[in-house]
Structures are given as structure tokens and as C-alpha cells.
Amino acid sequence: MVNLTIDGRHIQAEEGSTLLSAARANGIEIPTLCHHEALMPTGSCRMCVVEVSKGGRTRIVTSCIYLAEEGLQVNTKSQRVQEVRKLVLQLLMARCPESEVVREVAKEMGVNPEPRFKTSKDKGKCILCRLCVKACESIVGVSAIGLSGRGQTKKVGGPFMEAPQACIGCGSCVYICPTGHIVMEDDGKGHREIWGKTFNMAQCRTCGRYFAPLEQLSFISKATKVPLESLMVCTSCR
Amino acid sequence: MDLKAITKTARDTIKKYNRDHSQIIAILQDIQGVYNYLPKEALSVISEEMDVPLSRVYEIATFYNSFSLKPRGKHMIEICAGTACHVQGAANILDRFERELGIKRGETTQDGLFTLEEVRCLGCCSLAAVVRLDGNIYPFVKQDDIPRILKKYKKQEVK
Numbered sequence: 001m002v003n004l005t006i007d008g009r010h011i012q013a014e015e016g017s018t019l020l021s022a023a024r025a026n027g028i029e030i031p032t033l034c035h036h037e038a039l040m041p042t043g044s045c046r047m048c049v050v051e052v053s054k055g056g057r058t059r060i061v062t063s064c065i066y067l068a069e070e071g072l073q074v075n076t077k078s079q080r081v082q083e084v085r086k087l088v089l090q091l092l093m094a095r096c097p098e099s100e101v102v103r104e105v106a107k108e109m110g111v112n113p114e115p116r117f118k119t120s121k122d123k124g125k126c127i128l129c130r131l132c133v134k135a136c137e138s139i140v141g142v143s144a145i146g147l148s149g150r151g152q153t154k155k156v157g158g159p160f161m162e163a164p165q166a167c168i169g170c171g172s173c174v175y176i177c178p179t180g181h182i183v184m185e186d187d188g189k190g191h192r193e194i195w196g197k198t199f200n201m202a203q204c205r206t207c208g209r210y211f212a213p214l215e216q217l218s219f220i221s222k223a224t225k226v227p228l229e230s231l232m233v234c235t236s237c238r
Numbered sequence: 239m240d241l242k243a244i245t246k247t248a249r250d251t252i253k254k255y256n257r258d259h260s261q262i263i264a265i266l267q268d269i270q271g272v273y274n275y276l277p278k279e280a281l282s283v284i285s286e287e288m289d290v291p292l293s294r295v296y297e298i299a300t301f302y303n304s305f306s307l308k309p310r311g312k313h314m315i316e317i318c319a320g321t322a323c324h325v326q327g328a329a330n331i332l333d334r335f336e337r338e339l340g341i342k343r344g345e346t347t348q349d350g351l352f353t354l355e356e357v358r359c360l361g362c363c364s365l366a367a368v369v370r371l372d373g374n375i376y377p378f379v380k381q382d383d384i385p386r387i388l389k390k391y392k393k394q395e396v397k
Contacts (some may be wrong), residue, residue, distance in 0.1 A: 133293075143291030148300040159296040160278060160307075166291065 004072040015017035019063035019074055020048055031085070031105060033092075033178045034129035035064050038139060044129045045178075046088045047105075060084055061141040082109075085108040090114040091128055098114050101178045126156055132173035132182060141221070142166045145173065145195065156181070163197035169213035186210070204234035211235070241279055247272050248283035257288050262298055266305060275306045303357075311346040311353035313391050316370040320359030326367035327381075330390075332356060334381045338388055351395065352388075 001012050004127045006023050013022035018041065023030050034045035043062035050063045052072045060080065076082060094117035097100055102125075106112070113119075130147060133156065136144045144167035147156050158164025169192055174184045184194040190210050192199045199213035211234035221228040251268045260282065269280050276299055285292040292376045299305045317323075319331045326360040332343060336353055339347050360368050365377035369387070376387060 137291070143293050146291075146293030147299040148296055150301050158293040159281070164293065166293070 001066050001068045003076060004068055004070065005100065006074040007076055013068040015068075017068055019050060019052070019061075019066045019068055019072075022068045023050075023063065023074070023076060028076060030063055031109075032064060033101070033105070034128060034131055035133055036135075036176060039131065039134045039176075040138075042130060042134075045092075045127060048084065049081055049084045049088070051078045051081050085109065086111045087177040090117055093117075094119050095123050096120070096125045096127060096179060096181075099127075099181075101125075101179045102127070109136050125179040127179055127181075128154055128156070129178060131176045131178065132156060135172045137175045140170055140172050141170070141223070142168055144168070158195055158197075162194055167195055167197055168219045169194055169199035170216045202232055204237055205232045206237035207234060209234055244277045244279045245283050248280040249287060252284060252287050259288065259290065262288070262290065262295065263302070266299060270305060274310045275308060275311075278307070284371045298355075308348070309346065311351050313352050313372050314355065314370075315352055316355050316357045316360070317343075318358075318360045318366070318368040319371070320363065320366075322363035322366035325367055328367050329383065330381055331367055331369065331379055334384045338384055351392070360381070 002015055004011055004013060004022070005030055006026065008020070009028075011018065011022055011026050013025070020030055020032070020035065020041070029048065030048050032045065034043075035041055036047065036154045041064040043065040046062060048063045049060050051058055051074070052061050052066065053059075053075075054069065054071060063074075063076070086109070089102065089109065089111045090113060092099075092102045093106055094115045097119045128147065133146055136145050144164035145156060145158055147154055148161070149155055155161070158167065171184050171194060174182045174194065182191065182194070186192045186201070188210070190201045190203070192201055192213055199215055201210035202212055202214045202217050203209070204211050217231045218228055219232055220226070248269060249378070251265050254268070255265055260261055265284060266276060270276050272278075281295045281299060282292060284290065285295050299307060315335060317328060317335060319328045319332070339352055339354060341347055341352075341354055343354050343356045357370075360370055360375070362368055363373060364378070365375065367377045367379050369376040371387065371391070
């Protein structure tokens with residue numbers, strides 16, 4: 001266990017735990033966009049910045065990837081933190097003017113768009129946090145999508161910006177996306193479209209509901225060696 | 239281009255590097271050395287043979303400026319746009335090349351002879367403004383030199 005101070009409170013955190021998890025475990029809220037319990041944090045959205053000081057030196061760090069240290073003084077709401085967070089939000093708003101989530105967070109914190117930052121028109125709602133890519137890789141295990149290019153032209157999508165062949169249509173990327181950039185459409189008649197690829201949905205043997213793409217079920221069947229036939233029942237009828 | 243040849247080149251290159259994952263960039267460089275660009279099929283072969291997701295290979299191929307996924311011309315014209323060359327009129331030189339060749343930066347002429355690229359500092363600022371053509375450095379380039387430089391390469395083609 002290590003002892004540290006967060007916002008003036010003495011806190012004990014397990015060794016190797018991040019400042020973010022230590023703060024949250026003690027009811028201290030730090031805003032995040034790209035953080036997800038199921039995935040390794042990467043500190044890409046920069047929303048979780050906090051001010052840490054030790055031995056008279058103070059600096060700004062991303063709390064989701066900064067490990068708790070003995071004797072560390074953490075401030076999650078200082079003037080400096082607020083200013084950095086405000087700037088991060090203004091940049092995110094300029095990049096993704098359509099994103100309701102970013103706008104909502106900004107509104108909560110009383111941050112207004114900075115007119116000096118030119119708004120982008122072609123970035124959609126994507127903040128390039130890589131959550132979808134990581135989920136596809138380490139949770140689903142198919143690595144259908146990735147971030148291509150870099151800098152101004154960095155973009156999420158399938159290889160060659162085409163419908164990804166490896167995609168099984170599970171929709172994990174849609175669920176995990178913090179800003180709702182990725183669109184998945186179910187037409188209710190047995191088809192699902194995502195990443196420009198159309199999937200045939202499997203019908204539940206019991207209730208007749210279209211519940212999952214056939215490709216996803218055969219992927220699960222192959223991975224778990226459960227016969228496909230026994231997977232053809234939806235979660236509510238199982 | 240011949241699909242079989244591309245597959246063979248890719249396979250041979252992968253074998254040369256012992257399927258080592260850390261050598262993907264070297265493999266891509268070797269393949270680009272053969273074709274002047276990275277054919278789509280080659281990336282698929284790398285993905286399959288080396289058991290690396292295609293999305294990862296594509297990420298690498300698009301991250302580095304030196305890789306191109308579009309076919310490039312036989313001769314590569316690189317105009318330095320670093321600070322020293324910029325001051326010596328790199329923008330005008332680039333303009334003139336665009337006019338002479340009838341293409342924009344990043345494009346390839348229809349006859350497949352020339353590809354025009356704007357690059358950052360080539361590391362020989364004392365020779366500004368610099369143009370690199372197929373790896374040969376042309377120092378102190380002025381707009382009026384450009385037709386002569388191009389002529390030399392076009393002449394080679396006729397022979």
C-alpha cells in the first residue's frame with residue numbers, strides 16, 4: 001500500500017494502481033473520455049489531467065496512466081488543472097463540433113468553444129482515442145479496424161478504408177466509442193450494417209428475434225468449439 | 239501488375255527476414271524497393287503469412303511518408319521545402335515543376351515517368367534550394383534550370 005494525498009484527503013492506494021482508480025475508489029470524480037475498465041489505459045483524450053507535486057515540484061500528468069506514489073500530493077481541481085482541461089475540451093470541440101458528448105461535458109464544466117480554433121468538418125465525432133481499435137483487438141480478437149495515416153489525416157477504419165473483411169459485426173466498437181462516432185444500423189429485417197459491411201442476422205430459434213450476426217456466431221463457435229446450432233438462441237431465451 | 243509475381247516477391251521477402259514481426263518495416267521497404275510502391279496484395283500476403291492483422295499492416299504502411307500505396311513514377315522528384323530552401327524560393331520551384339509536368343504535388347504523370355513530392359529538409363541546407371531526383375541532389379536550383387533537368391531524364395527514356 002502507498003499513502004498519498006488527493007485533494008487534501010489522505011488516501012491509501014494499492015501499489016501499481018493509477019491515480020484515477022485511487023481517486024475514483026475514494027469517491028473523487030475525474031472526468032474521462034477514453035478510459036474503460038476493460039482495456040489498458042493509454043491517456044489519449046487528456047481529459048483526466050491532474051496536478052501532482054512531490055518535493056516542491058509541481059506538474060500536470062494524465063491520472064489514468066500515472067501510478068500512485070508514496071507521499072504524492074495530487075490536486076484534481078486546481079486552477080491549472082481547470083485551465084488545461086478547458087483547453088483540451090476546446091480542442092476536442094473544434095475537432096468534433098457534432099459530438100453531443102463532448103459538448104455535454106463542456107457545458108457541465110462551463111467551457112465555451114474557442115473561436116480561434118478552426119472547426120473541422122470531416123472528422124465526424126472521432127477523437128482518435130483508439131478505444132474501438134483496442135476493443136476489437138484485445139476483447140473481440142479480430143483486429144478488423146485500425147487507425148491509419150497520422151497527424152491531420154489520421155482516421156479510424158478498415159484496411160484501405162474499405163469494408164473490413166475481418167469484421168464479424170459484433171458492434172463492440174460501437175458500444176465502446178465514447179463519442180458515438182461509429183454508426184451501426186439494424187434494419188429489423190435481418191440485416192446489420194457497420195463499417196460499410198452488411199451482415200445477415202441470425203434468428204433466435206425460440207423467439208424469432210434477430211439477435212446477432214451469423215458471422216459473429218460462427219466466430220464464437222470456432223473460438224469456443226461450441227456447435228453453431230446451440231448458439232442459435234438469443235440471450236433472453238437461453 | 240502480375241498478382242503471382244507480387245505474392246512471390248512478398249513471400250520471398252518475408253522469408254528473408256525469418257517472419258520476424260519486428261522487421262515488418264524492413265519488409266515493406268524491400269517490397270517498395272521492387273515496385274516503387276506497396277501493392278495492396280503484398281500487404282495482404284504479409285498479413286496472412288506473418289499472422290499480423292491486415293489493419294495493423296495498413297496502419298504501418300500509412301504512418302510513414304516514405305511508403306506509398308499508390309503506384310509511383312519511374313523517377314522520383316523531391317522538392318525540399320525545409321526552411322533554407324523555402325527562403326531560396328522552394329515554393330516557386332515546386333510551382334514550376336507542377337507546370338512543366340502538368341501535375342500537382344503528390345501526383346504522378348500520366349506516362350508514369352515522374353512523381354512529384356514535397357519533402358522536408360534533406361540535410362544539405364548549404365546547397366539550398368535543393369531538388370532530389372532519383373536520389374541525386376541538384377543544388378542551387380533556379381526556376382530556369384528545371385526544363386533542362388527534366389529534359390535529361392526524358393532523353394534517357396527515348397534512348
